[in-house]
Amino acid sequence: MRKVRRRSFLQGSGAALGGLVLGGGAPFYFARNIAKAQEGDTIKVGILHSLSGTIAIIETSLHNAELLAIEEINAAGGINGKMIEPVIEDPQSLVQVFAEKAKKLILNDKVTAVLGCYTSASRQSVLPVFEEYNGVLLYPTLYEAQECSKNCFYTGAVPNQQLDDFEPWIVANLDRKKCYMIGSNYIYPKETNREWKALLEKSGAENMGEEYAPLGHTEFSTVINNIANSGADYVFSTLVGDSIVAFYKQFKQSGFTAEDVPICTPITTEQETAAMGAENAAGHYTSFNYFQTVDTPENKSFVERYKAKYGANEVTNAVMEAAYFQTYLLAQAIAKSGTEADALIFEGLPGQEFNAPQGPVKIDEKNHHTWLWARIGKAREDGQFDIVWTSKERIRPDPWVDYLYPNKDCDFTNQSVLDRLKKPWSEEKNRSGTMDI
Amino acid sequence: MWQQLFMQCLNGLGVAGILVIAAAGLAIIFGVAGVINMAHGQFIMVGAYTAALVDELGGNMFMSIPIAFVVVALLGLIVERGVIQWIYDRPLETLLATWGVGIILEVTMKFIFGTLGRKVDWPDLLDGSIRIFARPPHFPYYRVFHVVLAIVILAVTFYILYRTRFGLKVRTVRRNRSMASCLGIDTAKIDMLIFMYGSGLAGIAGAVIAPIKAATIDMGFSYSVNSYMVIVLGGVGNLLGIPTGSFLIGEAETLLAFRYNTVIGQLLVFIAIVIAIRVFPRGIFGYQERR
Numbered sequence: 133m134r135k136v137r138r139r140s141f142l143q144g145s146g147a148a149l150g151g152l153v154l155g156g157g158a159p160f161y162f163a164r165n166i167a168k169a170q171e172g173d174t175i176k177v178g179i180l181h182s183l184s185g186t187i188a189i190i191e192t193s194l195h196n197a198e199l200l201a202i203e204e205i206n207a208a209g210g211i212n213g214k215m216i217e218p219v220i221e222d223p224q225s226l227v228q229v230f231a232e233k234a235k236k237l238i239l240n241d242k243v244t245a246v247l248g249c250y251t252s253a254s255r256q257s258v259l260p261v262f263e264e265y266n267g268v269l270l271y272p273t274l275y276e277a278q279e280c281s282k283n284c285f286y287t288g289a290v291p292n293q294q295l296d297d298f299e300p301w302i303v304a305n306l307d308r309k310k311c312y313m314i315g316s317n318y319i320y321p322k323e324t325n326r327e328w329k330a331l332l333e334k335s336g337a338e339n340m341g342e343e344y345a346p347l348g349h350t351e352f353s354t355v356i357n358n359i360a361n362s363g364a365d366y367v368f369s370t371l372v373g374d375s376i377v378a379f380y381k382q383f384k385q386s387g388f389t390a391e392d393v394p395i396c397t398p399i400t401t402e403q404e405t406a407a408m409g410a411e412n413a414a415g416h417y418t419s420f421n422y423f424q425t426v427d428t429p430e431n432k433s434f435v436e437r438y439k440a441k442y443g444a445n446e447v448t449n450a451v452m453e454a455a456y457f458q459t460y461l462l463a464q465a466i467a468k469s470g471t472e473a474d475a476l477i478f479e480g481l482p483g484q485e486f487n488a489p490q491g492p493v494k495i496d497e498k499n500h501h502t503w504l505w506a507r508i509g510k511a512r513e514d515g516q517f518d519i520v521w522t523s524k525e526r527i528r529p530d531p532w533v534d535y536l537y538p539n540k541d542c543d544f545t546n547q548s549v550l551d552r553l554k555k556p557w558s559e560e561k562n563r564s565g566t567m568d569i
Numbered sequence: 570m571w572q573q574l575f576m577q578c579l580n581g582l583g584v585a586g587i588l589v590i591a592a593a594g595l596a597i598i599f600g601v602a603g604v605i606n607m608a609h610g611q612f613i614m615v616g617a618y619t620a621a622l623v624d625e626l627g628g629n630m631f632m633s634i635p636i637a638f639v640v641v642a643l644l645g646l647i648v649e650r651g652v653i654q655w656i657y658d659r660p661l662e663t664l665l666a667t668w669g670v671g672i673i674l675e676v677t678m679k680f681i682f683g684t685l686g687r688k689v690d691w692p693d694l695l696d697g698s699i700r701i702f703a704r705p706p707h708f709p710y711y712r713v714f715h716v717v718l719a720i721v722i723l724a725v726t727f728y729i730l731y732r733t734r735f736g737l738k739v740r741t742v743r744r745n746r747s748m749a750s751c752l753g754i755d756t757a758k759i760d761m762l763i764f765m766y767g768s769g770l771a772g773i774a775g776a777v778i779a780p781i782k783a784a785t786i787d788m789g790f791s792y793s794v795n796s797y798m799v800i801v802l803g804g805v806g807n808l809l810g811i812p813t814g815s816f817l818i819g820e821a822e823t824l825l826a827f828r829y830n831t832v833i834g835q836l837l838v839f840i841a842i843v844i845a846i847r848v849f850p851r852g853i854f855g856y857q858e859r860r
Contacts, residue, residue, distance in 0.1 A: 189683060317832055343830050343831060344830070344831070344832055345831045345832070346831065346832060346835065348787070348790075348791060349791075349831065350781070350782045350788075350791075351584060351587075353580035353583060353584070353706075353712075353823065354577065354580060354823050354826040354827050354831060354834070355826075355831065356706050357573055357576050357577055357580060357706055357827065358573075358827065359706075360573065360704070360705055360706045361570075361573040374686070374782060374783070374785055374787075374788070377686065377688075377782055377783045378781060378782040378783075381780075381781060381782065382709070382781060385691075385696075385697070385698055385709035385710075385711060385781075386698060386705055386706035386707055386708075386709055387698045387700070387705035387706060387707035387709075388705050388706070392705070406688070407686045407687075407688055407783050408688060408783065409688045409690060
């Protein structure tokens with residue numbers, strides 16, 4: 133659990149550090165458009181996940197999932213006869229090292245693309261590198277969205293894919309309209325709760341209270357008391373890390389059952405339920421695009437092959453699944469458009485589809501995020517989830533949800549935007565490659 | 570409303586119980602040997618992992634309490650003999666050295682156990698809660714247990730310090746170290762034993778805190794901070810400083826969190842402690858060494 137969990141903990145500081153490392157002084161004349169010469173018969177793909185340090189556990193599992201996919205692709209004959217050669221770097225869970233290693237992968241190793249990062253902090257520290265040297269990054273984590281980069285493809289869920297159907301489902305199926313929101317005190321929970329409040333309003337549900345606990349907080353008696361006091365009939369939790377385990381445990385010990393007041397969350401996965409003792413999570417709900425129990429032939433064989441390669445006790449989770457299928461998406465894109473970065477970015481990857489363990493997924497042509505399935509799982513006594521609802525079709529990613537940010541989205545198919553992005557570096561005022569919307 | 574307020578006061582008591590358990594070891598080492606053990610939180614963490622191991626091997630928390638006490642006391646012995654004994658008279662260096670020890674412990678434990686948290690269960694006996702009011706939240710047994718254990722730890726420590734020959738020597742050393750050593754008391758040995766005892770208490774703290782969350786590598790830090798606050802506020806002049814500081818902080822934190830919210834509650838407590846230090850520079854129960 134401890135993995136310093138999740139996402140953008142250090143988002144602010146990460147961005148700041150990234151800025152420091154790469155800011156102003158980067159020699160932009162150095163290699164704006166490096167010819168990605170492919171020597172030999174292999175296609176180099178960078179893998180950038182921490183194999184040591186605080187988030188190593190979760191990132192190692194992503195690393196493993198990607199290597200598994202590469203092995204399978206190579207065993208099936210590679211990409212048009214060329215083998216994929218993984219170039220592995222270990223950024224040691226240090227935000228500034230991520231940026232250094234990304235630079236090395238692009239400039240020295242001349243990789244075609246990089247699969248990597250887990251936290252928002254690490255992603256934000258490498259993005260300027262990818263944008264400056266025109267590299268390609270595929271990023272597998274669910275995150276708070278509101279970001280768009282020409283050079284980055286996001287294969288994890290954005291909030292609308294986890295929330296938009298969850299709230300109406302709670303109203304319709306659990307018949308609960310009094311919500312208490314508890315989250316960790318940083319950007320992801322606050323942004324998620326902003327959307328959740330809008331959803332509550334739309335369906336006429338009540339917001340009974342909203343509270344944030346410091347990161348790593350594990351003393352929840354007061355919060356639990358407040359929940360009781362508010363008269364809420366369910367809890368929407370965006371707690372991360374240690375706090376998840378402490379909250380579920382103390383909630384149960386205080387006499388609340390999942391039947392009385394269920395906890396609904398877009399965060400708690402199989403990994404947390406294992407760490408808290410599954411009986412503490414049983415009966416509570418999680419919304420995710422993937423669970424290990426997803427009943428597709430692709431998932432069965434994915435779980436089987438993963439366990440065969442890495443051990444029978446391994447569990448799979450949503451982020452690993454994204455790491456796995458994004459490797460396939462990349463391979464298909466290279467087969468389609470070749471290895472040149474702009475070709476990959478504008479032809480190969482957008483619209484690319486793959487039959488992933490969660491179901492068929494597709495990279496959106498406009499915003500570089502991924503169409504994913506939505507599912508709601510009810511935790512079982514054994515730590516796995518019973519899937520109680522699955523979306524009829526895959527859900528469009530919407531980095532800026534319409535009900536909060538009307539008409540805001542990014543569109544990399546818009547010709548004027550493309551013209552601007554393709555201008556030579558020296559004429560480019562907006563160095564970042566991200567778009568002003 | 571009154572029900573919630575009443576529950577909140579009880580919760581504050583529970584938090585105070587945890588604070589006493591976590592701070593006792595630190596306070597005793599600081600009070601007698603004059604060393605602020607920056608690795609205290611990591612000692613708690615080692616205690617928690619010990620409990621997780623006992624749990625995995627089929628034992629329960631009541632077994633892990635004595636085992637964690639012994640394991641962490643031995644760890645304290647190693648640290649004291651290996652590092653601290655050479656630098657007792659240089660407080661700044663002891664800060665740095667114990668801080669380093671804390672980092673070494675975290676990294677070592679990470680190597681051994683990985684970064685994934687370990688789950689620790691409550692013994693069945695303590696599973697559940699007292700129904701004070703008809704509807705939840707009820708008052709969990711583990712909070713009662715924490716309060717009782719806090720009282721037991723204070724009582725045992727009181728007995729050792731004030732009712733045994735060893736305790737008499739300890740108090741002598743604390744009052745006037747050089748005079749005590751002139752009178753033939755082996756002050757180095759007293760320091761060593763006290764360091765072991767304080768470390769062992771940290772082990773117990775880890776063993777009883779782990780079940781309300783999970784044993785995790787970085788759990789120590791927040792308990793270090795809270796323990797320092799207890800000592801700063803309560804003072805180490807006599808044993809009453811620990812429960813007083815814990816009670817004030819525990820109740821203030823929970824009641825303020827109830828009135829405002831958790832983040833503001835913590836903020837206000839920190840501000841209050843800064844002001845309190847201005848009024849009681851040595852804590853509420855500070856003491857002056859006799860020279």
